[in-house]
Amino acid sequence: MRAERALDITYGDGADRETRRRICPLSVVYFERVLLVLAHFPFTELTNTSESFRPRRAALLRAYLARGEEPVR
Secondary structure, three states: OOOOOOEEEEEEOOOOOEEEEEEEEEEEEEOOOOEEEEEEOOOOOOOOOOOOOHHHHHHHHHHHHHOOOOOOO
């Protein structure tokens, strides 16, 4: 972050396919078990859907925490 360099990240999408992106991190926040990254990356399309994840939010968080992944350091 201090070097102000782009990062190449790999993550799983909703269909468990591996996705890669190059991002420009604007902020990185470390919590006990979570790493949050605020970043800019170019995209060609943004679609606002009517789907709400609010009813599933607690279940999604429980499932993530159950994986027991350690934050990136």
